Amino acid sequence: MFTFEAEQSVHDVNGVKFGGQPGEHPTVMVGSLFYKGDSVLNDPETGEFEEEPAREAIKKVEELQDRTGNPAAIDCIGDSPEALIKHVDFCAEVTDLPIFADGPTPTIRAEAAEHIGEVGLGDQIIYNSIESSTKEVETEIEALQDSGIEAAVLLSIDTNNLTLQGRRDALEENLTVAEKAGIGKPIVDPAVIDIPDSGYAAKIIHELKDEYGLPAGCSPHNEVIRWEMNDPLCENSKQLRQAVANSVIVHLGADFNLYGPIHGAEEMYEVMSTADAYVAYGAQMGEGRRPSKDHPIYKIFR
Numbered sequence: 001m002f003t004f005e006a007e008q009s010v011h012d013v014n015g016v017k018f019g020g021q022p023g024e025h026p027t028v029m030v031g032s033l034f035y036k037g038d039s040v041l042n043d044p045e046t047g048e049f050e051e052e053p054a055r056e057a058i059k060k061v062e063e064l065q066d067r068t069g070n071p072a073a074i075d076c077i078g079d080s081p082e083a084l085i086k087h088v089d090f091c092a093e094v095t096d097l098p099i100f101a102d103g104p105t106p107t108i109r110a111e112a113a114e115h116i117g118e119v120g121l122g123d124q125i126i127y128n129s130i131e132s133s134t135k136e137v138e139t140e141i142e143a144l145q146d147s148g149i150e151a152a153v154l155l156s157i158d159t160n161n162l163t164l165q166g167r168r169d170a171l172e173e174n175l176t177v178a179e180k181a182g183i184g185k186p187i188v189d190p191a192v193i194d195i196p197d198s199g200y201a202a203k204i205i206h207e208l209k210d211e212y213g214l215p216a217g218c219s220p221h222n223e224v225i226r227w228e229m230n231d232p233l234c235e236n237s238k239q240l241r242q243a244v245a246n247s248v249i250v251h252l253g254a255d256f257n258l259y260g261p262i263h264g265a266e267e268m269y270e271v272m273s274t275a276d277a278y279v280a281y282g283a284q285m286g287e288g289r290r291p292s293k294d295h296p297i298y299k300i301f302r
Helices: 051-068 081-094 106-119 137-145 164-181 197-212 237-251 262-287
Strands: 010-013 016-019 028-033 041-043 072-077 099-102 125-130 151-155 185-189 256-261
Touching (some): 028 051, 051 072, 051 262, 072 262, 099 106, 164 185, 164 197, 185 197, 237 256, 237 262, 256 262
Parallel strands (some): 028 072, 125 151
16 A cells, blocks of 8 residues: 555545545545436426435435445536525435535536525535636636535546646646635546546546645546447446446545445445455555544454
8 A cells, every 4th residue: 555645635524534545534435316317306407306215315325334434425416506406405404414516517506506505504515516617617606605615526627638737737727716716625536538537537536646635536437337348258247347447546545436326326335345445454554554443444354
């Protein structure tokens, strides 16, 4: 195992810790809810949804966090301001878990941020996400300044320069925006944009944490679901390869994993809790680093 050179920031969001050295804190598992195609969602535009199965999905990840030691968070998606506000309010009513307020456009996110400020939910929210290159970024800054939201994902990618330097430059710009917006708990996502990108994203996470010391992670699921496999070796080949894509990031130091639909949480918790336990054991034996008391290592190898 290894130790990052930079002092590592650990951000507490409603009792859940993001960040630290490898093996110190377990990977935060972020499951998506209310995405297009979600079985609980009736109307993406208005945000109408089936409450009971949505509530059951949230309760399931609360149980999985207790069983494995991997903290849960909800990637709460809304395709319109009305939908995102409705979904965030529901999640906050049902759970104390951190909520990623996730909208596809700056306008949607900004309107949700204003509402979050009005109802006083800022401590529970992680704004998803800040991207300095968007034209409406000033609108987002203004909305965030009065929202009480302290934590935000910084989507740090330059599609014209996919190198580490391109991600670093994008992160620097995002950090400037975050400071203006009053974000004191920045969380880095260097983005996964291509099918084999999980390994490269893991490498970039490692490099950025080593330099900046900020919590970081990504969403390997986004690209793996597009993988059209030729001549698979076994019947569950895609499931197994998805497990590798999701676990590789924790071996290089990722602090959170946007693993995809919350309804597939059990499989992803099985994978990530095991990967976390191996990382923690390596850090303990190689670096003398003691895992936090609720780490999966104490639940997997008991």
